[in-house]
Amino acid sequence: MNKKSKAKQRRNNSFCNKQLWQVINLIFACVSGLFIFIFISLLPLEEEKVGGRKSGGYLRRRLTAMAENDGTICRFEVQGRISSMAYGDATNACLVSTIMNGTHIFNMDSSCGAPTRYVAQLESFPHQIIGGDPIVSSCFLSSDSSLAVGSSVGGIAVVSRSSRSVVRCYNFQDEAPVLSLKEVPHEPSLLLSASPVGVQAIDVERSVVRLSLAVPKPRVVGAVAITRNSFAVANYDGKVMLYDARCGIDPVTVLSLPDQITSIAVSPDTRALVAGTVGGRVFVMRCLVSKLREEAFGTGKTRSPVRCVAMHHGRIAAGDISAKITLLDSGDCPAPTMYWTAHSLLPHVVATSSWGVSSVLLRKDSLWGAFTSSESAASHVVMLPP
Structure with a gap:
């Protein structure tokens, strides 16, 4: 091979090597850009720190969630074990309380261009703001402008969302756990609280008891306000006691269920009562005018004790200790019963059998469920x- 051919070959090899390095650099730049895009997309769209210290401040985050392939509209991870949830219709917000890791409010907004795209603005209240005791119950108050939390040692704190501070405090009798907190309809300052030993209607503005209901052989699991003057108290022994505040503190009617009761809720539209039981059944009790007075439903062929219930527009949601959510229809032409489990909704998270449903919420356009585990730091x- 002559010198000209060798020189030409060296030039060709140099040109090919140069092109090869350009292609490699281009591929590296594309891959790097892709990783940066994924990293940025995982960050909150907005994050604002309000408050003095990092540990005691108040966080606002704007989160975006898309509909999942498994039918889930939104999915959020919360640090700590969730003890209760409540929904505020005035602000379209979901209140989520954990035992020892604070309380969070998800302000939902679906008006962001697509029906399957939701934006949630998150308000987080650290545990030291609402008190240092374990939180077991919570609810909204005064058109969602404040929230009330009940502790395992009988303390009730009312927290203002505007000032981010406790504005009222009350201690329950005998320091018993506050199992449930419910705002009385059309009484924005009246809070119905239940402990295993009794039920009280508390005036949160004055921090005084307005009414203390007489519960025979109390083993209370929860209480709800049916109307302004009508209350229902569920006892573990299967008794549901109805009260009329205009007639005194004693029950006016006692309903008996053939099972131990674990939870109770009231439908916001029909004011019907629904109770969950140890045997994995739910019972509907219509205390107002209705063609049907009582109905019973099972939660499937394989039943576990029901831990929480909710009812809205004739539909019933029940969550049990086996991490199953059941959606029942009590209408005249009922829709098929639907089931969800932690294994189907959280396949990459659930690795043990210790998961359970700690709370459910049922609205016209959505069903909320909280999954907790004794072996996981997150819920x-x-x-x-729907």
Whole structure:
């Protein structure tokens, strides 16, 4: 091979090597850009720190969630074990309380261009703001402008969302756990609280008891306000006691269920009562005018003790200790019963059998469920289609 051919070959090899390095650099730049895009997309769209210290401040985050392939509309991970949830219709917000890791409010907004795209603005109240005791119950108050939390040692704190501070405090009798907190309809300053030993209607503005209900052989699991003057108290022994505040503090009617009761809720539209039981059944009790007075439903062929219930527009949601959510229809032409489990909704998270459903919420356009585990430091909140 002559010198000209060798020189030409060296030039060709140099040109090919140069092109090869350009292609490699281009591929590296594309891959790097892709990783940066993924990293940025995982960050909150907005984050604002309000408050003096990092440990005691108040966080606002704007989160975006898309509909999942498994039918989940939104899914949120919350640090700590969730003890209760409540929904505020005035502000379209979901209140999520953990035992020892604070309380969070998800302000939901679906008006962001797509029906399957939701934006949630998150308000987080650190545990030291609402008190240092374990939180077991919570609810909204005064058109969602404040929230009330009940502790395991009988303390009730009312927290203002505007000032981010406790504005009222009350201690329950005998320092018993506050199992449930419910705002009385059309009484924005009246809070119905239940402990295993009794039920009280508390005036949160004055921090005084307005009414203390007489519960025979109390083993209370929860209480709800049916109307302004009508209350229902569920006892573990299967008794549901109805009260009329205009007639005194004693029950006016006692309903007996053939099972031990674990939870109770009231439908906000029909004011019907629904109770969950140890045997994995739910019972509907219509205390107002209705063609049907009482109905019973099972939660499937394989039943576990029901831990929480909710009812809205004739539909019933029940969550049990086996991490199953059941959606029942009590209408005249009922829709098929639907089931969700932690294994189907959280396949990459659930690795043990210790998961359970700690709370459920049922609205016209959504079903909320909270999954907790004794072996996990985080809980999961899912929003499902109705």
